[in-house]
Amino acid sequence: MKGLVLAGTASGVGKTVATLAAIRALDNAGYDVQPAKAGPDFIDPSHHAVVSGRPSRTLDPWLEGEAGLRRAFWRGDGDVCLVEGMMGLYDGSEVSTAGIAARLDLPVVLVLDASAGMQSVGATALGFREFAARLDRDVDVAGVVLQRAHGGRHEAGIRDALPDDLAYLGRIPPMADLEIPDRHLGLHRGEEAPVDADALDRAAETIDAAGLAALARTPPRPSAAAAERDSTSGAEATSIGMASTADPEVRVAVARDEAFCFVYPSTIERLGERADVVTFQPTAGDPVPSCDGVYLPGGYPELHAETLANAPALEDLAARASDGLPVLGECGGLMALSESLTTADGETHRMAGVLPADVELCERYQALDHVELRARTDGVTARADESLRGHEFHYSTASVGDDARFAFDVRRGEGIDGAHDGLTEYAVLGTYTHCHPESGAFDRFLDVASERAGVADRRGGRA
Structure with missing residues (x-):
């Protein structure tokens, strides 16, 4: 090509x-x-x-x-x-x-x-x-x-x-x-x-x-060195295009509708290489399917806040998060997992209430940047001290509770700038940062979901 x-x-x-x-x-x-x-x-x-x-x-x-x-x-x-x-x-x-x-x-x-x-x-x-x-x-x-x-x-x-x-x-x-x-x-x-x-x-x-x-010209193909750890992104080369460890017994549910629509094709491909991927539409009234992990991508929950406030999927997430179900929410997913969402017209709507944050839409964008995240502890997308690279672009701001726990320190430019990202409760992570699967974030998420599947098998079924 x-x-x-x-x-x-x-x-x-x-x-x-x-x-x-x-x-x-x-x-x-x-x-x-x-x-x-x-x-x-x-x-x-x-x-x-x-x-x-x-x-x-x-x-x-x-x-x-x-x-x-x-x-x-x-x-x-x-x-x-x-x-x-x-x-x-x-x-x-x-x-x-x-x-x-x-x-x-x-x-x-x-x-x-x-x-x-x-x-x-x-x-x-x-x-x-x-x-x-x-x-x-x-x-x-x-x-x-x-x-x-x-x-x-x-x-x-x-x-x-x-x-x-x-x-x-x-x-x-x-x-x-x-x-x-x-x-x-x-x-x-x-x-x-x-x-x-x-x-x-x-x-x-x-x-x-x-x-x-x-x-048009033909670019170089990935070299043999691609099989080694990529020092630029911190990602394992096996994360994309290499040998997969597909396990049809592991099921990941992905929200895909007008509110959750910012998904890289490579992310769905990578999830599908290692798990059975099922999709659901929260804005259409779908409940969360039987699964070992949930991915809530970014999108426009602010445009569908009233619908989401009454969505069975958010009630399911609130109930199942406390039982240890791994959930990854990126940007719009973070907003949906929060206590409340206030739209640009000033209307406040109840969200899933899993994460101790109240989100409010602003007139101007609040962040637009490539960022690097350093994990504070073992989490849903990275182990302690590992780094992930991603991108953030959002018009909302999150006011967090005093008991909020953050998964990451944020690096911009030459050093850690004192910012935090990644609210976490139970096995739930809500972050403003969008990660590509080459970062390794989704491999870690799949590992956590696989562990969850093993627990579910011993208990006689999935959550």
Whole structure:
């Protein structure tokens, strides 16, 4: 499988729509497209999945480590892997689109917003290509796609201004029905607000699919060293793509609905490699299935707080947590496990009451960062003194009780900054941090669930 990266000059230039149009163009030309997303985002990949018909791979060296990044790429399947970048090409202290492209040796196609320029758009492209020379890693800016560009003189003027060695790969005309609505945490998800299919077809007609495919390159495969502990992420190489220890007698329940929708495909794959995975929908009134562990992913519980307040699943969690059922709640899962949730309009709703916290939505985001967690004691996702890397992005804040116990110290930048994460009670962990399975967090969770399954077998059944 070959690949290439679609990168922007900044956030908001239209990378997601350009990526969707390129996926459609390649598909129409007969190529089998595997989408991917640079960075930790959950929302853009949901749009990729709707258009391509397959899960979008997450490519983030902070979350996955160097070897894990390559494993994540090669777990995809297709002729061409189209990677949507994050923010602007060079933006990001620990993780940038440029760094990911260089690590995978993939060419970069620059998405340029041409709505208010002509020859100056060519100057921007030239500047982004030349800036690569200032970096330690090689970044190959090889082509451009114009976003919000008219045909005729507008398109011709920009093409004439481009450097000769930058491939022109087409344009996306300005169309209102190509815009994706947004809200806090980003765009609406692909399942909620899919891009108009007819508009996407029209945009794909002006994309050079053959040119994109010709630029794509095959990145290095994971080396034999991937079987050793990855020093970047702290994850065991066996966590993804290596030998599994599948045990159909271990069952993990995963919440999957509008309130709990931020899940990496690799997470479900890894859980399925070692356990029987069953899903349930708390907002639809489903109870928690018979299981040895529960995973509550992030999402939008704040948009469904009233429904969740009366959901049988939250009552089940409250009852079964005290009996030792392992539960992992990430961000939205943390919110659902708390005492209460106050929405942006000031309405307060009762939640599961497992964790001693009251959560309140804020007008601005409260955290947006890659983080490193150091475990204080043995827990659901790590043993004492082990480190996990993850990502947090949330608009809520949690007020905790005096008796709150934290599982992790949080490291940002050069050292421990005094922050804590991971409220824990019984075998329940609620954390604002999203972890990728390459971190090893879900292997530890599966170990704890397996131990629980052994106890349940001796007692004559599951909880």
